[in-house]
Amino acid sequence: MPPSAPTLHVGDLHKSYGDHHVLRGVELEVPPGRLVGVVGENGSGKSTLLRILAGRLTPDRGTVSFPGSLGYCPQHTVLNPAFTVDQHLRFFQVAYGLPDLERAHELLDILNFAAYRRHRVATLSGGTRQKLNLTLALMHDPPLLLLDEPYQGFDWDTYERFWDLAATLRDQGRSVLVISHIAFDTARFDQLWRLDGGLLATGANTAGADITGVRTAD
Numbered sequence: 701m702p703p704s705a706p707t708l709h710v711g712d713l714h715k716s717y718g719d720h721h722v723l724r725g726v727e728l729e730v731p732p733g734r735l736v737g738v739v740g741e742n743g744s745g746k747s748t749l750l751r752i753l754a755g756r757l758t759p760d761r762g763t764v765s766f767p768g769s770l771g772y773c774p775q776h777t778v779l780n781p782a783f784t785v786d787q788h789l790r791f792f793q794v795a796y797g798l799p800d801l802e803r804a805h806e807l808l809d810i811l812n813f814a815a816y817r818r819h820r821v822a823t824l825s826g827g828t829r830q831k832l833n834l835t836l837a838l839m840h841d842p843p844l845l846l847l848d849e850p851y852q853g854f855d856w857d858t859y860e861r862f863w864d865l866a867a868t869l870r871d872q873g874r875s876v877l878v879i880s881h882i883a884f885d886t887a888r889f890d891q892l893w894r895l896d897g898g899l900l901a902t903g904a905n906t907a908g909a910d911i912t913g914v915r916t917a918d
């Protein structure tokens with residue numbers, strides 16, 4: 701594969717719920733080493749799009765292709781309250797076929813929740829559950845990351861750590877797609893897309909300047 705080939709390619713994606721046509725021909729390419737944002741109003745279809753890209757939902761029409769594996773951090777955590785953080789890591793280690801948990805433990809340190817390793821999920825705060833949710837999406841170091849508002853409930857320090865982590869992954873050549881609601885997040889992205897009327901359009905930052913293509917010189 702040539703280095704400039706997109707990690708993710710999405711063509712003419714359509715999805716309806718009954719007669720509610722949510723996605724109406726979404727086109728998207730995400731190259732390696734790019735941190736891409738998707739913004740849009742509540743109900744515009746952002747989570748629907750990400751769930752389709754992650755293979756959790758079948759589109760009515762269209763294509764999604766990417767080489768290799770992906771990491772998906774859904775908006776709502778899918779954790780088992782009866783199990784500890786460590787037990788979740790071990791389940792996912794088996795599922796991903798990882799030889800060790802070195803990267804997972806690194807992520808626990810980066811996201812600052814290593815102290816909770818032996819705690820059951822039922823006893824964790826919402827923000828700490830979300831840290832585990834994100835760790836489970838990243839621990840196998842996939843080339844493509846699909847993150848649906850991954851910092852919900854994070855304190856400010858962890859929120860900043862998340863963006864440092866996302867930038868590091870981008871710099872290491874990963875493709876990172878983040879759904880965001882927060883207007884001031886938009887400056888963090890190399891490329892910004894807005895989901896509106898079922899279509900993706902190039903976005904604008906809060907100052908109104910088009911930031912799409914900031915890192916697209918390659």
Ligand SMILES: Nc1ncnc2c1ncn2[C@@H]1O[C@H](COP(=O)(O)OP(=O)(O)OP(=O)(O)O)[C@@H](O)[C@H]1O
Nearest residue numbers: 717718720722740741742743744745746747748749
């Ligand atoms: N399973 C479903 N059945 C019927 N309608 C659905 C279903 N899932 C989503 N929808 C509808 O599809 C539209 C898009 O929903 P989606 O959750 O993708 O939007 P979103 O942009 O992620 O919203 P938010 O910003 O509030 O998270 C909404 O009108 C929602 O009510």
